[in-house]
Amino acid sequence: MVAVIDTVAQVGFTEDEVNEMVANGVGFIYVITNKINGKKYIGQAKDYRKRRREHRNDLKGKRHHNKHLQRAWDKYGENSFTFEVIAVVRCSMLDDAEIHYIAHFNSFEQGYNRTTGGDGARGYKHTKESKAKLRQANQGENNPNTLLTDEQREIVYRDTQHTDVYWAEKFGVKRKAVNQVRLGKSGTHVTKRINNEEGFFHSAHLARLEAKEAGVNRSAPKPVAQIDAITGKIIRxxxxxxxxxxxxxxxxxxxxxxxxxxxKTHKGYRWQFYNGEESFYTGEAFVNRTAPKPVAQIDVISGKVMRVWESANKAHREGFNKVAISKCCNGKRKTHGGYRWQFHTQEETAG
Structure with a gap:
């Protein structure tokens, strides 16, 4: 029996409600419904607006990862599908919530979901065609794990000018194959010979040996501080x-x-590795450039402010174009929609 998920809101939300919840940092369970046959696709997202946009763009571009949903979209048309948030949950419960709702709507057996949900591919079964393609893709020269030759190992180990990616692309292998050589973990018969005969160590190999000698676990998780972008205060x-x-x-x-x-920032915050000191953050406070900026809609003839919008995005929802408004505010365009536009400040309101 599927456990009851701790949802914090009712089914169905308005656009403004979704925007507010995204700003507050919660997770979403959403459903794409085919209005013709009732079949559903259940998904999870930390940013619902972005995920919905990705689904629409991929479906319109005929490149969606879910072939069953793509075929239905092509057959019935865009107007036959609805997108809706059905639950809001804590981010730590997104996987469990997705599993719960896929089972509840039976969208794995009688819908468009190809897995039973959660983080991974539980329930997914490869077709015979896809299995054949996977086998072919991992044979001979097509195998992404193809090992480097001794000559290539020596080249990448000695080189100090180019990145792992550069040599991986040049030799047609995965970046990890190059990195393992430079760390002295792969092709040791080559690297040890260079170490012993010439006393040369690649910087990555030397750093690993020094960390090992000092008892430092380089793979251990590093604490990170979430910092208020304006005040520089540590939030968590x-x-x-x-x-x-x-x-x-x-x-x-x-x-x-x-x-x-x-x-610089992620979701309105600065982030730094935490060294254990409360006053470790020394960076200067700065204005969050991602915060919405009020814009004034101005009559071209009289110069009178017709309306002050909370942001260009708000005006966009009422029929204007946010990109054109932004260009006007930044001096790259004179008018849009028969009006002039400029960023609006509190001082202008007081005046």
Missing amino acids: VWESAYEADCEGCFHNAPISRCCNDKQ
């Missing part, structure tokens, strides 16, 4: 980026990019 310290992904409706990859200075 997570055991790892993965924990924030599972429990907090954030995403592992962008958190990692923030911590490695490749991205």
Whole structure:
């Protein structure tokens, strides 16, 4: 028997309600329903708006990962399908919730779901055709795990100018195959010979040996701090980026990019690896550039402000184009829809 899921809202939500819930960082269970035959597809998402957009774009582009749903879309047409949020749950319960609702609507046996839900491919069965393709793709030169030759191992181990990806593409192997050589874990008969005869160690190999000698577990999870983008105050310290992904409706990859200075913010917060000190964060506070900016709709003739919109996105929902509005506000376009547009400040309202 499937356990009851702890939902926090009723079935069916308005667009504004969904927007508010996305901002508050919760997970969604949604359903795509074929109005003609009643068949359903159940899915999960941390950002429902983004996931719905991806489904629509893939279905319209005839490249959706679910061939059964794609064929039905092509047969019945876009207007025969509805998208709806049916439950809001804690992110840590998304897998269980998806399993529950797939079973509840029987969308695995009599719908478009190809698995029984959750994180993975439980219940999925490869067709004979797909099995044959997989076998062919992993034979001989097509095998992505093809090993490097001793000559190639020596080249990648000695090289200090190019990335793992560069050599992986050049030699037609996976990046991991190159990385394992550089770490001294693969092709050891080659790397040890270079170490012993020339005293040369690749930097990745040397770092691994030094960490091992110091008793440092390089694969251990690193705590990450979730930081308020405006004040620089620590909101919460997570055991790892993965924990924030599972429990907090954030995403592992962008958190990692923030911590490695490749991205500024994720979901309105700054992120850094945490060193155990409350005052470790020394970065300057900055304005969250992703926050909505009010825009003023201005009469071209009189220059009078006709209306102040909460954001360009709000005006977009009322028939204007947010991209065109943004171009006007940034001086790349003069008018849109017969009006001038500019960012609106509180000082202008007070004046």
